[in-house]
Amino acid sequence: MARGELSRSLRQALEALRSFSRPQCHRIARYPPRSFRSSTTRCMSTSVPRRAELVDETPEKFAAAPPIDFAQEDGKGSGNGAGAGKPVGKKTLRTLRVVPASPSYFSAKPTFTDDFINLCALLRKVATLPTVPPSEAPKVAWKTVDQYRIMTNEPVKTQRFHKMIHILRRLNCIHPSLIPDEVVQAMQRYKKPNQPGDIKPNPGVIDELGRAKGVGQRKTSSAVAWVVEGEGEVLVNGKSLAQFFGRLHDRESAVWALKATQRLDKYNVWALTTGGGVTGQAEALTLAVAKALLVHEPALKPALRRAGCITRDPRKVERKKPGHVKARKMPTWVKR
Amino acid sequence: MIVRSVALRHGRHAIASNFLSRRFLASQVDSIEAAAENSIKQLQSLETQLNSGVPIPEPSAEPDLFSRSSTVAEQYQLFKQQQKLTQTLGSDISAHYKPHTLLSNPPSPADVTLELLLAAEAHQGHATSLWNPANARYIHGVRQGIHIISLDVTAAHLRRASKVVQEVSKRGGIVLFVGTRDGQDTAVVRAAQLAKGYHLFERWIPGSITNGQQILGKCATKVMNEKDEVVPGFDEQLYERPVLKPDLVVCVNPMENYVLLHECALNNIPTIGVIDTNADPTWVTYPIPANDDSLRCIQVIAGVLGRAGEAGQKQRLELAEKGQITYRPAQGLVAPGEDDLTTASPEVNQEIREKVFHDTESIVDADELSDKIDADANHEGDGRRIRVTS
Numbered sequence: 001m002a003r004g005e006l007s008r009s010l011r012q013a014l015e016a017l018r019s020f021s022r023p024q025c026h027r028i029a030r031y032p033p034r035s036f037r038s039s040t041t042r043c044m045s046t047s048v049p050r051r052a053e054l055v056d057e058t059p060e061k062f063a064a065a066p067p068i069d070f071a072q073e074d075g076k077g078s079g080n081g082a083g084a085g086k087p088v089g090k091k092t093l094r095t096l097r098v099v100p101a102s103p104s105y106f107s108a109k110p111t112f113t114d115d116f117i118n119l120c121a122l123l124r125k126v127a128t129l130p131t132v133p134p135s136e137a138p139k140v141a142w143k144t145v146d147q148y149r150i151m152t153n154e155p156v157k158t159q160r161f162h163k164m165i166h167i168l169r170r171l172n173c174i175h176p177s178l179i180p181d182e183v184v185q186a187m188q189r190y191k192k193p194n195q196p197g198d199i200k201p202n203p204g205v206i207d208e209l210g211r212a213k214g215v216g217q218r219k220t221s222s223a224v225a226w227v228v229e230g231e232g233e234v235l236v237n238g239k240s241l242a243q244f245f246g247r248l249h250d251r252e253s254a255v256w257a258l259k260a261t262q263r264l265d266k267y268n269v270w271a272l273t274t275g276g277g278v279t280g281q282a283e284a285l286t287l288a289v290a291k292a293l294l295v296h297e298p299a300l301k302p303a304l305r306r307a308g309c310i311t312r313d314p315r316k317v318e319r320k321k322p323g324h325v326k327a328r329k330m331p332t333w334v335k336r
Numbered sequence: 337m338i339v340r341s342v343a344l345r346h347g348r349h350a351i352a353s354n355f356l357s358r359r360f361l362a363s364q365v366d367s368i369e370a371a372a373e374n375s376i377k378q379l380q381s382l383e384t385q386l387n388s389g390v391p392i393p394e395p396s397a398e399p400d401l402f403s404r405s406s407t408v409a410e411q412y413q414l415f416k417q418q419q420k421l422t423q424t425l426g427s428d429i430s431a432h433y434k435p436h437t438l439l440s441n442p443p444s445p446a447d448v449t450l451e452l453l454l455a456a457e458a459h460q461g462h463a464t465s466l467w468n469p470a471n472a473r474y475i476h477g478v479r480q481g482i483h484i485i486s487l488d489v490t491a492a493h494l495r496r497a498s499k500v501v502q503e504v505s506k507r508g509g510i511v512l513f514v515g516t517r518d519g520q521d522t523a524v525v526r527a528a529q530l531a532k533g534y535h536l537f538e539r540w541i542p543g544s545i546t547n548g549q550q551i552l553g554k555c556a557t558k559v560m561n562e563k564d565e566v567v568p569g570f571d572e573q574l575y576e577r578p579v580l581k582p583d584l585v586v587c588v589n590p591m592e593n594y595v596l597l598h599e600c601a602l603n604n605i606p607t608i609g610v611i612d613t614n615a616d617p618t619w620v621t622y623p624i625p626a627n628d629d630s631l632r633c634i635q636v637i638a639g640v641l642g643r644a645g646e647a648g649q650k651q652r653l654e655l656a657e658k659g660q661i662t663y664r665p666a667q668g669l670v671a672p673g674e675d676d677l678t679t680a681s682p683e684v685n686q687e688i689r690e691k692v693f694h695d696t697e698s699i700v701d702a703d704e705l706s707d708k709i710d711a712d713a714n715h716e717g718d719g720r721r722i723r724v725t726s
Contacts, residue, residue, distance in 0.1 A: 027505050063622045068584075072501050092672055096567060098666045101556035101581055103525075103534045106512055108541050110555050113574045117525060130412055160538070178411040212389065255709060 017033035049293030103130040116160070119167045122186055129180075131173040140172055141192040148190070165190075204295030212295035216287025218313055221276030224286035236285065237272060250282035259288035259299055262309035263265075267293065287312055368397020439526050442646070445498040448489045451540065453494075458626040458633040459485045461613030468505060474625035477526035483613040485625050493624045497608045498644035500622055501584065505531055505706050507649025508654075508663030509583030512536060513638065514596060517589050519631045523638040524588065531645020532564075535581065546597040550581035555579075559669065567670030577668075581605060586641055588634045590619055610637055 046086035100106075104113035143151070145161045151336055168190055171183055194272045206212050211226045234255060236244040245251040254271075271280040290309035294301060304310050325331055351572055408415075422537045433455070443452060453459065461475065461483035463468070476486040511533035515524035521537035528535035556578060560569045585600050589595050590609040597619045600607045609620030610628045617623040627633045652662050 034634050059594050060598070062601045063618055064597065064601050065604045067621055068500060068504070068606050070507075073507060092561065092567075093669055093671060094665050095661055096559050096666050096669055097671075098557050098580065099510065099560055100534060101558045103528050104536075104543060105534055105555050105557075106536050106540075106579070106582065107538055107550065108544065108555065110549050113538070132406060175412075176516065177407060178412055281560060300553055327605045 009031075017211065065296055109152070109156055109308055110153040110156055112148075112156045112160070116164050116167075119164060119171070119186065119336055122183060123167055123171060126171070126174060126180060126183060129178050130175045131170075131262055132175055134169065134173055134243045137173045138176065139196055141195050142168060143190050147192070157223075168229035186257075204291070206295060212292040213297070214286045214288040214291030214293070216289075216291065216312070218283035218287065219276045219280040219316055220272060221284040223271055223273040223281060223288040225271040225285060225288035225292050226287060227267050227269050227296065229266060229296070233270065234266040236269075244276060245282060247278065254282045254285040255289060256286050256307065257293050257309045260309070261293070261303055263293070267296070281315065356482060370557055382722075386400055414561060421695055435632075436468050438635040439522055442530070443636065444524065444643040445495055445502075445640050448491055448494055448636075448640055452490060452494065453487045453490055453633075456633040456636045457630040458489050458490055458636070459696070460627045460630065461485050466614045468616055470617050471611065471615070471625065471674075473614060474611070474617075474623075485613065485627070485689045489514055490624065490626050493622070494626075494640060498620045498640055500606070500608065502644040502648035503588065504584045505533070505645040506651045507648075508652060509707040510580060511584045511586065511645055512533060512582035513586045513588075513641070514540065515634065515638065516540065516592055520588055520634055520638075523541040523631075523635040527586070527638040527642030527645070530639075530702045531644035532649050533645055540593055544583050544596075544598075545603050546580065546603070552579045559666070562661045564653065564656075570669065571599055573669060573672075584608070586638075587620070588638055589628055589629065594619070609642070610634065 007117045013328050029171060069213050100110075102110035102114055104110040104117070109114045145158050148161060149156050168187060169186060174183065204212055204214075207229065214225050214227065218226070225281065234241045236254065241251050241254065252259065255264065255269065258267055258269075268293075271288065273284060273287055275281070276284075286309055290304050294304065303308065320327055323330070363401045378629060421606050459476070463482055463692050464478055467475070467483055467589075471483075474485055474489050476484045478484065505532055511528075512535070513524045513528045513533055514536045515521065516537060516539060524535045524537050527533070557577070559567045559574065560565055576655060580607055581603060582600075584606055585596065586608045587597065588610050590597055590611065591614070597607055597609070599605075601619075606621040607619075608624065609615075610623045610626050610633075611620065611623040612626070612628045613627070617625075626637060655662055
């Protein structure tokens with residue numbers, strides 16, 4: 001009896017569900033069942049569909065060109081070249097045809113496509129040669145995409161250009177002692193004309209009296225310092241350090257390079273400074289003495305960089321601008 | 337370290353059974369047994385050495401093979417030498433599938449067999465619910481919920497398509513191979529290389545045929561003679577010539593290249609396409625029912641068509657050697673550097689007549705011959721002059 005009641009209540013519940021109008025059911029019912037033909041005309045390719053394909057769900061019907069009639073082609077084509085059109089004068093002209101210069105003609109970027117194919121083929125050929133990690137590979141400045149576009153005069157996509165640069169970087173990682181000539185020649189086309197390391201500054205020299213020269217600038221001051229091994233004497237514009245720089249901070253900063261490396265008693269400094277003010281001249285001297293010291297001891301570079309003597313301070317007095325009182329100061333804001 | 341007497345317990349039987357379980361010729365069995373004996377003896381000697389604690393002398397091939405003192409180049413050279421010596425050692429597995437051979441040495445149309453197509457998975461269609469009923473004639477049946485394409489039908493269509501490619505190549509036509517999916521680029525480039533045709537593996541720019549001047553106008557063209565030699569001096573004339581269209585398009589993924597096939601249809605360019613069970617066969621002139629999702633199948637089909645093109649090109653060049661030209665020459669080309677020629681001298685006229693008579697091109701009748709002589713005499717060089725036709 002309980003079972004019967006349960007089944008009855010179940011039936012009642014089902015009927016109630018059926019009668020209850022759910023909006024989802026109506027929505028489904030409103031759309032007609034998809035016809036067999038329309039489902040097959042939709043593109044069902046397995047590759048990632050692009051937006052254009054998804055939007056255009058039913059492409060326009062067309063019929064492909066009819067099959068080629070080779071017999072007709074033979075009748076029209078070979079043999080007498082001068083047909084109904086303009087006749088040609090000489091025998092050689094009758095043998096000529098116009099063809100695309102590159103097999104990548106129909107890509108609209110034939111030069112880039114050919115370059116890409118050649119680089120891929122080259123990489124496949126030399127893939128087994130030993131390589132160095134990318135950080136140890138020679139530093140190369142590759143052409144930018146804009147420079148490449150100017151070179152080829154083609155609408156090259158940035159992403160595809162970067163894929164090509166990726167291949168070039170991999171080719172560059174081949175061990176320098178084993179890199180074939182053809183790879184070097186192939187890479188040259190994609191390098192900028194000026195490479196980092198092309199211009200090497202002349203190394204500083206120590207003359208016959210043991211002096212090394214260094215030049216430094218700060219604001220509008222410039223300083224020249226000659227550093228020679230000695231006892232620790234310093235002369236600036238003919239005066240001693242204490243005489244020239246009244247401020248202790250300036251005295252310290254002038255020979256900061258020697259102080260930071262604890263070589264105050266090992267070198268003598270003879271310096272000339274011009275321009276600017278006292279502190280500017282002191283800071284200029286910092287740079288000059290550091291550069292001269294580097295000529296004596298190049299291994300001190302990391303230490304001097306940490307001490308802050310290597311970088312030329314680029315700050316200078318900012319110019320006054322129209323509409324401002326000074327470089328940044330503006331006149332008082334007035335409501336009306 | 338004490339090595340348990342594996343050799344004593346299992347060695348002879350294990351090694352012998354391992355060898356004899358493979359199929360070998362009867363003449364080799366004796367040598368295998370001898371080899372098994374040798375290896376057991378080696379194992380036993382190794383065991384005794386290890387158990388006795390005697391240091392085993394390491395085999396030293398070269399003293400400085402991997403030492404830090406030799407440079408990378410020297411080490412690499414030594415490695416290559418070693419490789420040359422040792423690469424022939426080991427068992428020889430012959431007649432197995434090497435994927436790179438489909439690209440480096442593709443099969444020709446004569447090598448197309450049902451076994452090749454089956455191995456390349458050309459028979460695998462899509463799920464039955466996704467089919468295009470127009471492809472019913474190509475479908476053999478259903479298995480595991482997908483349609484199976486009849487491979488004999490595939491082979492027949494592939495042979496027909498390769499004949500078309502061969503004939504178009506023989507007639508000096510522009511054959512364009514298109515394959516825009518990932519991984520199809522190498523197959524398409526190789527096919528174009530063999531057939532001396534053209535390739536496309538990036539997206540087809542819509543309008544390259546219908547609006548060719550805008551899209552392909554800047555791409556370079558050249559003038560070639562019947563022996564495939566570039567003839568210089570036509571740069572200015574080429575600049576003014578219309579953009580080239582393909583004479584035949586081979587598309588290995590027509591589902592993604594609807595626009596290309598539509599443009600070809602509008603311009604009466606015949607197309608060949610790999611038609612899967614869900615593709616529309618009316619999109620192409622010469623369908624090849626096969627699996628377009630399998631790279632191996634595409635490599636086989638592209639390879640076969642490339643080889644067909646290669647055969648056609650060879651035929652064309654052989655005919656060119658004999659002096660026969662199989663294509664329609666370009667119209668409107670003027671000999672470079674002869675724009676100012678006004679009237680031809682009598683010697684030149686005589687030369688032209690001699691050339692006409694010695695021409696190996698077929699001349700049908702006397703009327704054509706006289707037309708030819710008149711044409712040569714009147715219209716030498718300057719195409720800008722207005723012609724007076726009789």
